[in-house]
Amino acid sequence: MDAPTRKFRQMNAERLIKQLNKRRMHGSYAETVEEARSQVLDLIQGPCSVIRCGSESVGSLGLWKDIAALPGVELIDPYVPGLTPAGGDERRRRGLTADVMVTSCNAVTLDGTGNRVSGMIFGPKKVILLVGMNKVVSDLESAMDRIRDFAAPMNNLRLNALNPAHEPPCTQDGRCHRCSSPQKICNAWTIIEGQRDEGRIHVVLVGESLGY
Ligand code: SF4
Numbered sequence: 001m002d003a004p005t006r007k008f009r010q011m012n013a014e015r016l017i018k019q020l021n022k023r024r025m026h027g028s029y030a031e032t033v034e035e036a037r038s039q040v041l042d043l044i045q046g047p048c049s050v051i052r053c054g055s056e057s058v059g060s061l062g063l064w065k066d067i068a069a070l071p072g073v074e075l076i077d078p079y080v081p082g083l084t085p086a087g088g089d090e091r092r093r094r095g096l097t098a099d100v101m102v103t104s105c106n107a108v109t110l111d112g113t114g115n116r117v118s119g120m121i122f123g124p125k126k127v128i129l130l131v132g133m134n135k136v137v138s139d140l141e142s143a144m145d146r147i148r149d150f151a152a153p154m155n156n157l158r159l160n161a162l163n164p165a166h167e168p169p170c171t172q173d174g175r176c177h178r179c180s181s182p183q184k185i186c187n188a189w190t191i192i193e194g195q196r197d198e199g200r201i202h203v204v205l206v207g208e209s210l211g212y
Contacts, residue, residue: 043128044100050101104210
């Protein structure tokens with residue numbers, strides 16, 4: 001990363017962390033993925049249970065293995081090879097009451113934060129979001145455009161590479177067709193504007209590009 005890009009991302013992260021703090025969320029900045037990895041591991045203090053979520057940002061850092069090895073941590077993993085779909089769903093349900101959720105989101109705006117799953121809203125006592133600065137956009141409209149025009153098609157292409165039978169329309173041409181396919185992955189949209197419990201959500205912003 002060149003110096004101007006580094007400076008730009010750091011300044012944007014500082015603005016964003018101030019906005020998060022006003023909304024009773026915490027944030028920190030890591031210039032590199034290695035710093036981000038340490039920050040996430042430091043935020044998880046056993047004894048506790050941690051739910052593994054399908055996040056390319058977290059998975060690409062190989063963090064799940066490190067989290068599972070932390071003292072006193074029980075990793076609830078719905079992605080264990082050989083687990084049936086019903087078995088995976090059972091663990092996901094259990095994960096809604098885990099102590100800690102580690103995941104990412106598809107977009108963060110400079111005046112709020114947006115995205116993914118019910119557990120971010122209620123359930124886990126602590127939610128750690130690992131977010132590359134490539135996902136920071138200026139406003140909600142840009143966040144929604146980013147999700148439809150980039151994050152969802154890219155995640156669908158990732159899933160298609162793992163399972164060629166997963167082929168919602170955007171896997172054919174890279175464009176969102178506002179589909180109602182049974183394989184649609186962008187069914188639920190969540191906008192998180194704040195937290196009642198101070199610090200329940202901690203956003204680790206990463207200066208490097210991470211995930212889709
Ligand atoms: S709505 Fe359908 S076509 Fe559009 S991104 Fe989502 S899955 Fe792809």
